[in-house]
Amino acid sequence: MKSKIDFVLDFFSYGLKGGAKYYTWLGILALFILPWAYGSYQQLVAKGMIVAGYTDQISWAIYEGNFVFLVGVAAAAVTVVFPYYVYHYKPLKNVVLIGEMLAITAVIMVILFILFHMGRPDRLWHLIPIIGIFNWPNSMLTWDILVLNGYLGLNIICGFYSMYKRYTGQPLNEKFYMTFVYISIVWALSIHTVTAFLMNTMPTRPMWFHSLMPIKFISTAFAGGPALIIVALLTVRKNTKLEIPDEAINLLSQIVVWCLGIALFLILSEVVTELYPSTEHSFQLKYAMFGMFGLTKMAPWMWASYIMMIGSFILLLIPSVRKNYTILPIICVTLFIGIWIDKGLALVIPGMIPSPIGEFSEYTPTWIEIFIVAGNWAIGFMIFTILAKGAIGVMLGDVLHPSAVGKKVAHH
Amino acid sequence: MSTEEKKETEGTDISRRQFFKEAGAISAAVAAAAASSVIAPEEAEARTTFAEMFQKNYRLMTDEEKKEAIARLEQRHSEEYGKKVTVDGSPAIKDVLFGYALNIQKCIGCRRCVHACVKENNQSRHDPEIQWIRVIKMEKGNFTVDDMNKGYPANANESFGIQVGGNAYKNSGVALEGQHYYQPETVPEKDAFYFPIQCHQCEKPPCVKVCPVRTTYRDPDGIVVIDYNWCIGCRMCVAACPYWARRFNWGDPNLPAEEMNPNTHYLGNRPRMRGVVEKCTFCLQRTRKGRYTACLEVCPVGARKFGNLLDPESEVSKILDRKKVFRLKADMNTYPKFFYFID
Numbered sequence: 204m205k206s207k208i209d210f211v212l213d214f215f216s217y218g219l220k221g222g223a224k225y226y227t228w229l230g231i232l233a234l235f236i237l238p239w240a241y242g243s244y245q246q247l248v249a250k251g252m253i254v255a256g257y258t259d260q261i262s263w264a265i266y267e268g269n270f271v272f273l274v275g276v277a278a279a280a281v282t283v284v285f286p287y288y289v290y291h292y293k294p295l296k297n298v299v300l301i302g303e304m305l306a307i308t309a310v311i312m313v314i315l316f317i318l319f320h321m322g323r324p325d326r327l328w329h330l331i332p333i334i335g336i337f338n339w340p341n342s343m344l345t346w347d348i349l350v351l352n353g354y355l356g357l358n359i360i361c362g363f364y365s366m367y368k369r370y371t372g373q374p375l376n377e378k379f380y381m382t383f384v385y386i387s388i389v390w391a392l393s394i395h396t397v398t399a400f401l402m403n404t405m406p407t408r409p410m411w412f413h414s415l416m417p418i419k420f421i422s423t424a425f426a427g428g429p430a431l432i433i434v435a436l437l438t439v440r441k442n443t444k445l446e447i448p449d450e451a452i453n454l455l456s457q458i459v460v461w462c463l464g465i466a467l468f469l470i471l472s473e474v475v476t477e478l479y480p481s482t483e484h485s486f487q488l489k490y491a492m493f494g495m496f497g498l499t500k501m502a503p504w505m506w507a508s509y510i511m512m513i514g515s516f517i518l519l520l521i522p523s524v525r526k527n528y529t530i531l532p533i534i535c536v537t538l539f540i541g542i543w544i545d546k547g548l549a550l551v552i553p554g555m556i557p558s559p560i561g562e563f564s565e566y567t568p569t570w571i572e573i574f575i576v577a578g579n580w581a582i583g584f585m586i587f588t589i590l591a592k593g594a595i596g597v598m599l600g601d602v603l604h605p606s607a608v609g610k611k612v613a614h615h
Numbered sequence: 616m617s618t619e620e621k622k623e624t625e626g627t628d629i630s631r632r633q634f635f636k637e638a639g640a641i642s643a644a645v646a647a648a649a650a651s652s653v654i655a656p657e658e659a660e661a662r663t664t665f666a667e668m669f670q671k672n673y674r675l676m677t678d679e680e681k682k683e684a685i686a687r688l689e690q691r692h693s694e695e696y697g698k699k700v701t702v703d704g705s706p707a708i709k710d711v712l713f714g715y716a717l718n719i720q721k722c723i724g725c726r727r728c729v730h731a732c733v734k735e736n737n738q739s740r741h742d743p744e745i746q747w748i749r750v751i752k753m754e755k756g757n758f759t760v761d762d763m764n765k766g767y768p769a770n771a772n773e774s775f776g777i778q779v780g781g782n783a784y785k786n787s788g789v790a791l792e793g794q795h796y797y798q799p800e801t802v803p804e805k806d807a808f809y810f811p812i813q814c815h816q817c818e819k820p821p822c823v824k825v826c827p828v829r830t831t832y833r834d835p836d837g838i839v840v841i842d843y844n845w846c847i848g849c850r851m852c853v854a855a856c857p858y859w860a861r862r863f864n865w866g867d868p869n870l871p872a873e874e875m876n877p878n879t880h881y882l883g884n885r886p887r888m889r890g891v892v893e894k895c896t897f898c899l900q901r902t903r904k905g906r907y908t909a910c911l912e913v914c915p916v917g918a919r920k921f922g923n924l925l926d927p928e929s930e931v932s933k934i935l936d937r938k939k940v941f942r943l944k945a946d947m948n949t950y951p952k953f954f955y956f957i958d
Binding site: 251253254258259260321322323325335337342343345348405407555560564 | 848
């Protein structure tokens with residue numbers, strides 16, 4: 204038990220230590236906390252969700268968009284876990300843990316956004332079986348709660364178990380460890396599938412009501428998630444001694460380009476299917492793409508997203524661009540934002556416009572909402588930075604139990 | 616906002632004093648609750664709220680727990696609104712299945728039902744006013760003779776000599792935000808007809824299916840009810856409802872004490888709190904006592920009919936038997952208990 208406490212302390216003290224650059228980065232993120240705290244107080248304590256730009260017409264918006272998108276980021280850890288453990292692709296050796304730390308962070312952010320989505324976060328205990336009521340299997344939301352919490356647990360077990368064993372210099376219990384790794388691979392697909400089911404099982408919202416949704420969610424997730432991992436890896440390579448081979452980044456950029464290609468094909472299929480016959484059920488997508496009845500707030504976002512995704516795809520098809528590590532992170536950030544718009548704002552909000560009885564209205568986030576969303580992202584980046592830094596320390600052997608010094612144990 | 620809040624607090628103080636003065640006169644349940652708690656009013660209120668916070672879902676409560684929950688609410692609301700508030704817990708009547716029929720030929724779009732509903736059911740009155748009924752105004756038949764020369768393409772030069780016209784069709788029901796709150800000088804307006812929508816009390820309600828905590832459910836008389844104290848505010852039901860019947864309390868509801876209707880039902884028109892969903896319950900506080908709904912009573916043209924679908928002699932059964940009846944969005948397969956008809 205003592206060594207476990209030592210591990211946690213050593214892990215986080217290493218995660219919180221760094222040079223001037225590191226503290227500047229964390230300091231910039233910390234700047235977002237104050238407005239976030241103000242917004243949280245206004246919404247969660249003082250006034251309720253009325254401080255946000257939500258209406259009865261548009262009852263899901265920016266929080267839900269970020270929630271959906273971040274589930275995808277969490278699922279994307281599988282793009283490094285799968286090739287490493289199933290195909291034994293060795294260059295990913297030092298990447299797996301970073302992927303798992305990203306998954307943990309993304310699920311924590313999902314939970315944060317859900318907290319702000321709820322009208323009564325104080326009543327969350329109503330969901331706990333036995334003391335509350337858990338409407339499973341009827342309610343799709345209960346499935347989502349199960350898979351998301353399960354995924355968080357799996358990644359904590361996989362990531363921290365293997366790090367702890369390295370820390371103490373003990374060999375891994377292969378059977379125990381690999382069982383959880385294989386479960387987590389399948390589970391990663393389930394989290395995004397269920398999130399898609401949450402939305403596309405509502406015929407009331409024609410824009411969401413199509414069976415492409417789950418696969419589109421997964422393909423965009425496997426483009427956006429690894430794009431973020433690439434940026435993280437290039438940063439790590441530049442600022443730490445951790446060895447990240449080019450092959451690892453090249454594999455990820457290939458995953459990005461193919462999954463983005465599939466995603467674009469699915470978007471094309473959706474657009475053609477909706478716009479060719481152009482019935483009243485296409486109003487929501489038409490609103491998103493072109494605006495209707497003079498309401499055009501969403502259209503620039505939608506087209507910006509299309510341009511970002513298509514442009515990134517074309518550029519990434521060129522091998523020399525993919526291997527140019529100066530340009531690659533810029534493209535990755537661009538397509539990450541493009542997918543954030545496509546799967547966040549431009550999916551959730553137009554699903555509410557028009558309302559089921561034909562009322563067109565628009566949504567504008569308030570400053571409080573923007574503070575909260577920016578703060579949640581800053582908190583997420585902070586958690587990821589600290590977790591990844593700690594993990595790097597373990598991988599470099601900087602975070603090591605005194606008793607393990609000098610021991611040599613082969614690890615994955 | 617702040618001045619109103621202040622006013623409310625003052626009101627509460629007065630009511631609290633009145634309450635303890637008149638404790639003996641108030642209903643037996645409240646008196647019992649008050650007698651068992653010979654403590655300072657603030658403490659009593661805190662205890663009420665605390666117990667309320669940890670109570671079970673209404674459907675799973677024993678009769679005893681239901682009585683306690685109701686007594687707590689009666690005490691709290693009587694204090695808050697400075698008058699004797701009753702919270703009824705009447706269950707569904709046996710062999711009754713409520714149904715509603717609306718004659719769209721008769722509706723003149725006066726929207727009196729909208730306002731009567733707000734008054735009866737204790738909705739928030741301002742910032743925002745919550746309305747459970749929407750009356751959609753539509754141009755007659757969606758076709759207008761004036762538009763007969765319009766068509767596709769809109770620009771005649773692009774039509775390559777083919778005559779443009781005949782497309783007098785308007786997308787039915789499409790409105791911009793706020794247009795549902797139309798308030799004309801006189802009704803009915805020329806060339807308009809009206810289509811009121813409220814909760815359809817579906818037989819297969821999508822809202823009930825998606826609720827993660829079963830706070831919303833169908834009572835035996837077919838009414839889809841909500842336990843406001845159990846709702847977690849996730850708004851899955853709002854997203855799933857094909858009739859857009861559900862409303863959310865984005866902030867604290869603003870219900871002035873003098874406008875508050877003190878005859879309430881636990882599952883119906885009792886005052887709601889911040890962060891929970893509400894909707895039409897066919898005025899179950901009235902209808903379970905053999906009365907008509909508020910929207911029906913106020914309708915000046917008798918367009919609204921209500922009754923027991925299981926009774927072949929009820930007005931609503933006879934309408935279903937004899938008139939031209941349809942359901943809105945029947946393709947959703949939710950089997951509403953709200954019907955539209957024409958003579």
